Amino acid sequence: MHRRWMYDAVNLDRHGLKDHFVSGVAEFVEKAMAHPNFLAEGGIRCPCVNCKCIDLVTPREVNLHLYRDDFMPNYYVWTEHGEVDSNTNLRGHSSSGGSVGDEDQFAAMDQMVHDAIWPSINVPDSNSNTGNETFREEEPNSEARHFYDTLISANQSIYKGATESKLSISVKLLAARSIWKVPQKCIDYFAQMLADVCPTKKCLPENNYQATQLVSKLGLKSRKIDCCVNGCLLYYNENSNLTECRICGAARYLPRKSGMGKFKDVPVKRMIYLPIIPRLQRMYASIESASQMCWHHENIRPPNVLRHPSDGKAWKHFDTVYPDFARDPRNVRLGLCSDGFTPNIQASSAPYSCWPIIVTPYNLPPEMCMTKPYLFLTCLVPGPYSPKAKIDVYLQPLIDDLQHLWSDGVWTYDVSKKQNFLLRACLMWTINDFPAYGMLSGWGTHGRLACPYCVEETKAFHLSFGGKSSWFDCTRCFLSKDHPFRRSKRSFRRSKDEKDDPPYMYTGEDAWEAVCYYPKVTDIGWRAKLPGYGDTHHWTKRCIF
Numbered sequence: 001m002h003r004r005w006m007y008d009a010v011n012l013d014r015h016g017l018k019d020h021f022v023s024g025v026a027e028f029v030e031k032a033m034a035h036p037n038f039l040a041e042g043g044i045r046c047p048c049v050n051c052k053c054i055d056l057v058t059p060r061e062v063n064l065h066l067y068r069d070d071f072m073p074n075y076y077v078w079t080e081h082g083e084v085d086s087n088t089n090l091r092g093h094s095s096s097g098g099s100v101g102d103e104d105q106f107a108a109m110d111q112m113v114h115d116a117i118w119p120s121i122n123v124p125d126s127n128s129n130t131g132n133e134t135f136r137e138e139e140p141n142s143e144a145r146h147f148y149d150t151l152i153s154a155n156q157s158i159y160k161g162a163t164e165s166k167l168s169i170s171v172k173l174l175a176a177r178s179i180w181k182v183p184q185k186c187i188d189y190f191a192q193m194l195a196d197v198c199p200t201k202k203c204l205p206e207n208n209y210q211a212t213q214l215v216s217k218l219g220l221k222s223r224k225i226d227c228c229v230n231g232c233l234l235y236y237n238e239n240s241n242l243t244e245c246r247i248c249g250a251a252r253y254l255p256r257k258s259g260m261g262k263f264k265d266v267p268v269k270r271m272i273y274l275p276i277i278p279r280l281q282r283m284y285a286s287i288e289s290a291s292q293m294c295w296h297h298e299n300i301r302p303p304n305v306l307r308h309p310s311d312g313k314a315w316k317h318f319d320t321v322y323p324d325f326a327r328d329p330r331n332v333r334l335g336l337c338s339d340g341f342t343p344n345i346q347a348s349s350a351p352y353s354c355w356p357i358i359v360t361p362y363n364l365p366p367e368m369c370m371t372k373p374y375l376f377l378t379c380l381v382p383g384p385y386s387p388k389a390k391i392d393v394y395l396q397p398l399i400d401d402l403q404h405l406w407s408d409g410v411w412t413y414d415v416s417k418k419q420n421f422l423l424r425a426c427l428m429w430t431i432n433d434f435p436a437y438g439m440l441s442g443w444g445t446h447g448r449l450a451c452p453y454c455v456e457e458t459k460a461f462h463l464s465f466g467g468k469s470s471w472f473d474c475t476r477c478f479l480s481k482d483h484p485f486r487r488s489k490r491s492f493r494r495s496k497d498e499k500d501d502p503p504y505m506y507t508g509e510d511a512w513e514a515v516c517y518y519p520k521v522t523d524i525g526w527r528a529k530l531p532g533y534g535d536t537h538h539w540t541k542r543c544i545f
Contacts, residue, residue, distance in 0.1 A: 005020045006024065007070065009070055022067075025062075025066050025067070028066075028081075031081065032059075037082070041056055045081065046061065048066055048068075048071065049071070053080040137418040137419070138413075144412070147285060148285075150217050154166060158198060158200060159200040166203060167215070170212075171215060173205065174212065174215060177208065187208040187211075188206075188208055220282065221275070223397070224271070224273075225271050225397065226267040226269070227393070228245040228250055229250050229268045229269045230248050230250055231390040232247040232250075233246070233247060233522065234396055235267075246524075252265075253265035253267055269382055271381060271382055273378065273380075274376070274379075275401060279376050280425060281412045284416075285413065287415055289364070292364050292365060293330055296308060309428070318428065322426075331425065332425040333363060333426060334359050334361055334428060335360050335428055335431055336429075338356065338439075339433060340436075341355075351384065354383045355386070355387060355394075357377070360374055379395065387439070389442070389528070392522060396522065396544070399544055399545070402427055410423050430545075438540075442515065442542060442543040444539070447469060447534060447538065448460045448469045451474070455537070457503040459471075472492075473496065477500050477501065479498075485498075514539065518530055518539055518541060520544060521544070522544070528540070
């Protein structure tokens with residue numbers, strides 16, 4: 001445990017590395033160079049997050065990798081560099097969170113089970129003091145208790161003395177199928193082979209289906225929702241019983257062939273939704289993440305330093321407008337990101353574009369909140385073409401969950417404080433490129449009125465010969481009145497100076513007043529081009545947000 005320095009690299013003010021980390025890395029390099037493998041292999045096996053003791057590099061490169069990427073998780077015993085593991089549980093938590101980013105998923109699963117099961121077994125009934133506040137320790141609510149009980153039952157050793165459980169074997173089988181694209185029949189074969197050599201029968205999954213059923217009991221399920229082939233609506237809530245689109249009349253299912261008998265109808269198009277609520281609740285079920293969910297509130301901020309969104313004006317303004325939400329720092333601030341991509345680009349020449357919708361929480365420290373474990377894929381919008389303005393149709397299940405989290409909240413168990421609390425969440429912003437910005441916001445980003453700042457006051461013009469829109473020399477109006485660029489008639493547009501003030505900056509109320517009478521994409525009266533589009537405005541819809 002004296003090697004906690006390995007995962008405590010960065011100063012709190014984010015200015016440079018800590019001295020004990022630098023000296024510790026030097027000690028590690030010196031010890032690795034003294035090992036006979038250094039002379040035999042001609043290099044050091046780098047233990048950083050990316051190399052994971054696989055790549056051979058020079059001592060100087062080891063220093064650079066560790067300074068930049070940190071040590072790989074739980075490498076307290078340097079087994080690849082001459083030390084012997086005594087099977088001691090050297091478990092530690094990184095104060096900076098830097099070792100959480102790219103963990104091996106098998107180790108991450110074991111860590112999640114340990115974090116979740118240990119406090120569920122040892123929940124005391126006494127009061128405890130944390131800082132200057134007194135917290136009343138509580139039993140987990142029924143939903144959290146069910147999750148812990150499921151973990152405990154699934155994590156029993158497959159036989160006496162075994163280090164693996166039925167849950168860990170199931171996760172590894174499913175991970176192998178996902179990572180290396182192993183066919184399902186191959187997974188069934190290996191599962192049956194493991195079951196045959198195991199001394200205890202019926203203690204392992206016999207096939208891929210049983211492994212999937214066991215892991216799905218943990219509560220992180222996905223929903224498959226049928227949708228119109230033209231993207232007009234989802235067969236969801238009040239539309240769930242329809243057999244054809246009430247907007248365009250397209251059929252919901254493929255035509256049945258003769259001889260299909262009692263087989264289920266096959267939908268023409270289907271999207272995948274992964275509910276966001278249980279995933280946010282799960283962040284408070286593990287000590288590793290629950291203890292970091294109040295970082296934005298508890299961490300001391302140095303003055304005039306922007307290192308996290310919580311230091312910015314938007315975050316502080318939100319706290320001022322909604323003090324009841326900001327009162328509990330465990331409430332989650334979310335960001336949404338979306339963009340299109342083409343999967344299997346080399347497999348087919350036919351264009352195909354699908355759109356993942358990713359949501360990430362910003363309560364975490366800056367080195368954790370944008371890492372893979374905390375980028376939640378919530379919706380997968382199917383192709384083959386870009387949904388454009390109709391992306392709002394596919395966002396409906398996510399918006400319903402966000403509305404529920406904002407208005408009502410859900411009871412959640414915080415394992416770090418051993419308390420039940422009402423978890424609420426808000427969507428702070430979206431992150432996307434300019435075309436996706438137009439799809440999500442409802443302001444068209446093509447044509448002369450594309451600029452969302454200038455709106456109808458734009459000074460864009462069409463090129464004389466090409467006919468394309470140009471925004472050259474539209475930014476001088478934002479300069480100060482005495483700036484010499486304003487008077488220049490040769491450096492910008494010929495014989496043009498700039499005397500106008502910057503355009504009026506729309507407030508949220510102004511934007512709402514402009515769009516409140518426009519229909520949403522999910523309304524029957526919505527049309528691709530609203531009256532006045534391209535002349536007086538560039539609104540394509542009333543945004544679902």
